[in-house]
Amino acid sequence: MNKKQARLFAIGSTALATLLFLGLTVDSHRQFGKLTNADKITPEVTRGKDVWHENNCINCHTLFGEGAYYAPDLTKITKLRGEAYLTAYMKDPSQFYDENKHRRLMPRQDISEPDIKALIAFLDWVSNVDNQGWPPRPILVTGGTFPGTAGGATQGADSAAAQPPAARPVSGAENPIALGENVFRTAAPACVACHSVAPGVNMAGPSLAGVSARAQQVLASGQYKGQAKDVAGYLRESVTHPSAHVVPGAMYSANGNSFMPATYATSLTAAQLDQLTAYLSSLK
Ligand code: HEC
Ligand code: HEC
Numbered sequence: 001m002n003k004k005q006a007r008l009f010a011i012g013s014t015a016l017a018t019l020l021f022l023g024l025t026v027d028s029h030r031q032f033g034k035l036t037n038a039d040k041i042t043p044e045v046t047r048g049k050d051v052w053h054e055n056n057c058i059n060c061h062t063l064f065g066e067g068a069y070y071a072p073d074l075t076k077i078t079k080l081r082g083e084a085y086l087t088a089y090m091k092d093p094s095q096f097y098d099e100n101k102h103r104r105l106m107p108r109q110d111i112s113e114p115d116i117k118a119l120i121a122f123l124d125w126v127s128n129v130d131n132q133g134w135p136p137r138p139i140l141v142t143g144g145t146f147p148g149t150a151g152g153a154t155q156g157a158d159s160a161a162a163q164p165p166a167a168r169p170v171s172g173a174e175n176p177i178a179l180g181e182n183v184f185r186t187a188a189p190a191c192v193a194c195h196s197v198a199p200g201v202n203m204a205g206p207s208l209a210g211v212s213a214r215a216q217q218v219l220a221s222g223q224y225k226g227q228a229k230d231v232a233g234y235l236r237e238s239v240t241h242p243s244a245h246v247v248p249g250a251m252y253s254a255n256g257n258s259f260m261p262a263t264y265a266t267s268l269t270a271a272q273l274d275q276l277t278a279y280l281s282s283l284k
Contacts, residue, residue: 031039035132044118087120180277180278182275
């Protein structure tokens with residue numbers, strides 16, 4: 001290759017790479033609308049984005065892995081927590097964790113109710129963006145492991161950053177307890193995002209270790225306020241009507257309204273509820 005040929009080759013390959021780069025960039029931009037569900041950007045979502053910026057949430061939290069690493073990533077938060085919990089959390093975060101234990105603070109920001117609703121609409125829109133698996137790992141700030149796994153003994157709301165978990169292959173597909181455990185992991189929002197079955201591990205919801213035996217005690221105590229007649233009925237009702245009888249604690253409910261999502265009665269099938277009840281009944 002002489003000098004002239006070398007120069008031509010350099011210019012030619014640069015031009016080719018540039019064209020390729022521009023082409024791919026344009027192609028990516030063409031897909032943004034679909035990946036981000038642009039048609040779902042309502043005025044409330046836009047308002048929520050403004051509230052997010054006005055309150056500098058990004059100074060502590062990340063979305064899509066972007067932001068500050070002081071507090072958990074919130075990209076999928078509405079897939080892990082229901083509206084009741086998120087509303088209560090944003091009204092008064094201090095109810096939900098202990099500054100001494102967690103050594104971090106989310107300030108109370110006195111956001112109005114409509115603005116909190118808008119924030120949740122925004123975060124829900126964010127959670128439905130096809131982020132093509134990014135960030136690749138959950139951003140957990142306090143070194144917790146995934147909730148519901150051994151060692152996932154993160155307290156309070158620490159496990160927020162986790163992505164909704166995937167289904168586990170069920171061996172012995174007929175076994176209702178195993179099927180129920182799978183529903184426990186895969187319901188939307190996933191039960192494991194808020195409940196551990198390890199004793200004493202209270203996350204956004206109380207530990208469900210021994211819940212079956214505890215249900216028996218509650219039913220016999222005379223304090224019980226719901227409709228259930230037996231343990232299975234109590235456990236099923238806890239899932240379909242969380243506020244029928246609430247576990248005491250300011251971080252679990254306000255004015256008798258549980259922060260557990262009240263959506264499972266309709267989002268789960270009757271068969272899934274049977275399987276869940278079988279699984280919960282096995283937690284003795
Ligand atoms: C000064 C830092 C800071 C700011 C600003 C802040 N947060 Fe937080 N936030 C935290 C910390 C720390 C936690 C986690 C506490 C813990 O459990 O350890 C948290 C937790 C949360 C949670 C609960 C996560 C879960 O797992 O349930 C939500 C929701 C949340 N923040 C939303 C917001 C929103 C929305 C804003 C803006 C309006 C905001 N935060 C602003 C520090 C902050
Ligand atoms: C956003 C967090 C959250 C999610 C998700 C969640 N829960 Fe709960 N759960 C709670 C809270 C908070 C309580 C305590 C207040 C109450 O009794 O409702 C609770 C209570 C319970 C209780 C009653 C425990 C007792 O001792 O009486 C059961 C059973 C239960 N949840 C099962 C489930 C199952 C099964 C799922 C999934 C289908 C689930 N939860 C999803 C937060 C959650």
